[in-house]
Amino acid sequence: MSNLFDADSATNLYEYSVSELSGSIKRTVENAFDHVRLRGEISGYRGPHSSGHAYFSLKDDRARIDAVIWKGNFSKLRFRPEEGMEVIATGKVTTFPGSSKYQIVIENLEPAGAGALMALIEERKRKLAAEGLFDEGRKQLLPYMPKVIGVVTSPTGAVIRDILHRISDRFPVHVIVWPVKVQGEGSGDEVANAIRGFNALEDGGAIARPDLLIVARGGGSLEDLWSFNDEAVVRAAAESEIPLISAVGHETDWTLIDYAADVRAPTPTGAAEMAVPVKADLEAQVATLSARLKAAVTRQMETNRQSVRALVRALPSLDQLLALPQQRLDRAASSLGRGLELNTLNKRRAFDAAAGKLRPDMLANRIAERRQMLDQRMARAERSVERLVDRSRSRVNRADAALAGLPGRLAHEIGRSGDRLKGLALRADTALATRLSRERSALAAHERILLSLSYKNVLKRGYAVIRDEADAVLPSVGAISEGQALSIEFADGRVSAIAGDGGHGAARLKKGEKPAPAKKPEQGSLF
Template sequence: MSFFSETDSPSNLTEYSVSELSGSIKRTVEQAFDQVRVRGEISGYRGPHSSGHAYFALKDDKARIDAVIWKGTMGRLKFRPEEGMEVIATGKITTFPGSSKYQMVIETLEPAGAGALMALIEERKRKLAAEGLFDAARKQLLPYMPKVIGVITSPTGAVIRDILHRIADRFPVHVIVWPVRVQGEGSGNEVTAAIEGFNALEPGGAIARPDVLIVARGGGSLEDLWSFNDEAVVRAAAASNIPLISAVGHETDWTLIDHASDQRAPTPTGAAEMAVPVKADLEAAVSGLSARLKAAMTRRMDARRQDLRALARALPSLDQLLALPRRRFDEASAGLGRGLTMNTANKRRHFERTALQLRPDMLSTRLNDRRQRLQERMMRADRVVERLLQRGRTRISTADASLRALPARLSGQIHRTQDRLAGLTARADKAVVSDIQRRRIAVAAQDRILQSLSYDNVLKRGFALVRDDRGMLIKQAASMTNGMAVSLQFADGSVNAVTGDNGTDPPAPAPHSRKRADKPVPSTPPKQGSLF
């Protein structure tokens, strides 16, 4: 006889639920590893998740541990984690009760020494240089006097104040500031978007397109300047159609954007000095050039004036030039009176000769001659009209004779045409009858072929066509389901049916007998069963 019930455990160990055990392990691990510092290589990093958190792993040559950086911590990082980077992570170890896994929650992240970052920069520099992004042939010349300057930097730092102050002192122009973060997670993406945004502006648009860009940031450590070593930032700077000046850090600080930019400035203030000239120097230069121009014009005018005076002395005087024309004029004016008198005398003599020819007897003789010519021309006109009338009468007589003989000729032509038309009509009737007979024979042959190929003959032999509710032909039993509405087409008509399976075998065919064949068909249709 047993003294233990069925529910009692034969062991004296404490019994835990799965949740209790998981929670106890979580508390133990977090208390034991509340603050740890781990050195390892980043593996499986794909950037921040849509939630802002980043999930990856830290590994060495023997082990691997999952890690997570929460969204708030990602914004405070001084550089962006990258695949394969060796880092030193500080945080705590925790477990995830939903699965038997543990991970490290990273609170701070730093590269494993400056050498690792420099090695990464050198590797990236060699890669981009091999693509030709740093070639001198790609670099553009800066405009000498830009009208609009675009500045990409933080709007709250001392850098933008220094740039604006220097530009205002040297040569005041319109400045457009694109505010960005210059360090931390996401700063590289903002700088890239700013460069591409300035290049996307259309000339003459609502926002003026800059003639030159300045990417500026104050000095800092290698980690602080890490955003300007981002590959996307370097590619955007190299692809910029607007000349770009990089002014990142101090003179001793070098980043990859310095190699891709068109001009590198040692400081942000130096970038402003490169972008615009000194207005006072330009004004002094213009004043000097204006004075030189005035002096040159004065000397040139004096030289031309002296040349003109020398040429004027070589020319003859006005009296010498007009002496010959004056003499010719005097001679012509002296001979003008004599010529007018002689011309008047000549005209008078010509008038007198003409007046002698205008006597009355001469006019009468001329009128008689003209009257005689007119009579002769009238007589000739009468004779011409008579000849024309006679010729017209002859033509009319000839035409009348031809018209009188025309009916006889036309009658013969009509008879011949009617005979020819009758012959053609008879030939056409024969051809039409022959063509109709030939077509009837062809149609009959086609009808015989059609009847032999038609499925109506097959239906007359006892077969049927099965169609679905849309009238489409059903060719396979696999395409039919129970309860499906179908239509059966026989040789003498169609009936509607519904498919189904009554679970019984089809009845055996009854023997053909005369009495069963003569049995009348019941008036009510039998109950619908399975068709297949």
């Protein structure tokens, strides 16, 4: 009986198809809410669809309803809807049978002020800005070519694939992904912990510390991006010691992390482009700079080569450098023979003059005079010695008498004086030896300086010094007169010479005139 009753009960209910039930619900809702005014905040607005219709949501702090504005009504609106705007919508509530969702079809739209979520964001933005978290002065510069890039995003979305693909195309580097939830409960804490976790890595550790961070997420509604308005996320981004790029949503989406980050990218792909340069462009730039460097080096070498050539042309030739010394040597050689003859003649005259004074009678008289003078001095010396002996004997006798009573004291004084005399003698010997050593060292140093400055070192290189009869140095040819007796000093000795013809000194040459070849002197006799 029980089973039969259950079967009958089931057959008493009307059996609907899904389409019939959806249509019935649609008619019921439309009849009940065919004209309503609804106040809420616009969320998820992205502009009109390609079909011309606009799809978004209206929400408050506890509920949310899908909304649509058909193309015909959208063109009649007095203002365009904007994300986060609080509005009053007039229309009818209907359902969409294809997904069993209800929505409001908006016929008219009026602004009602800023939305609650946008007001919350603005209040939080003012608070964090007052703390200095958004100051431009604390933002860091991005590294030009980072070796390691850390990415904070969902590991399963299209965002990470776009970032990796763009980095691989531009400049392949090591990328470390810290997987997090990018929306929903607890997503803000995960993003903040990921940022702080990357900063806590040590250089040279098992996991490489990134040189740059990218916090990325794809586009979405204000609710979808709400995690990146979380205060913990903003503070973690502001405290990051690693430069950070914010790439949350599309170009029109702004979140609070964008203000705290060092750089904001319009899209995740744009963040990858900011993070690394284009390797091909760098290689082309390096090749260009290398070519310019080679060209500059070539030009510099050619300039230096031309400068050296100009300097070489300005230097005199070897013949020009040796011409004047050779001329002086030739003149000195031509006058050397005559000078030797005159010097020998002068010496012979002096010898003859001295020999004329050496007669025997003059020598005998001179010897007698010297003998007489010697006898007189000997006699005076004998008398002086006798007087000196007498005076000394008297003093000795007086001293002997005076010292006769003082033998003991005198012996003591003599002993003490002897000891002091020995000590002084020892100190005097030491001081004298030290003084002699110091003076000998100083003398050796002066001798070395004297030898280094002596003109005789110059003579050893083949030069000579010309002197006159008074042994004075003749500094130039103009100081030599014809027939003048000269003394030529070489490194190994001196020779005498007589100045040859040429008048008062050597003949002067006019400008551009070459000197006439010197005549070879005839060899004459030395006597």
